Amino acid sequence: MLKILFFGQLKELLKTERLDIEFVQHDKSLNTVAMLRCLLQKRDDTWNEYLAPDKALVAVNQEMTNDDLELHDTDEIAFFPPVTGG
């Protein structure tokens, strides 16, 4: 299972805080962050627009990463807009 989290404005726009997706090891259609992003973008126009790589950053297991990273079962993947703390 992949645990997917959304934060900030993205959470509001997608009206989703958390989503769990079945993960099958060695499934070539879903083994990188990029593929997961694509899969989620297909849900509808809003998801397509706001999950675009230039709008939503991604962290895997609490570490900022890029879309090439390979996924593993039980990973926690978080999508969020550029950060604005401080």
Place this chain on the structure above:
Amino acid sequence: MSGFTKIKVQNQDFDFANEYQELRDSTSSDGALVAFVGLVRDINLEEEVSGLFLEHYPAMTERVLNNIVKNARKKWQLGSVSVIHRVGQLDVSEQIVFVGVTSRHRQSAYQANEFIMDYLKTQAPFWKKETTTQGDKWIEAKISDQEKTQKWQ
């Protein structure tokens, strides 16, 4: 005496005098202490702001702040470092963030403090939502903040 690293993400306010004293007490070999406090402004992009809501990604925030301090310690010889960031609902002129750094000499303390703030603003997973006269508004990240981290690379 060697110093400490303190990282805190909390709802409640912090007391500047206590934080300052704790840093002072932690080291007797450091001749410099630089402390920065970020506050909630009442105006942003020409709009009146009456408050701020700060959201964060709890599991990730402290990890990122710790990494930023570790990187600062690699660049400069530092004594103690305190980073406190508040989350939740904040009113105008409340304190948001405290960064305090001690070092032998002032240059390292000034620079490390700025380095920590620059990276905190672009790497730590916090998001601000302003309450304005026009309604609630998520703040957008500034490109100028991104550029500030580039000078440290």
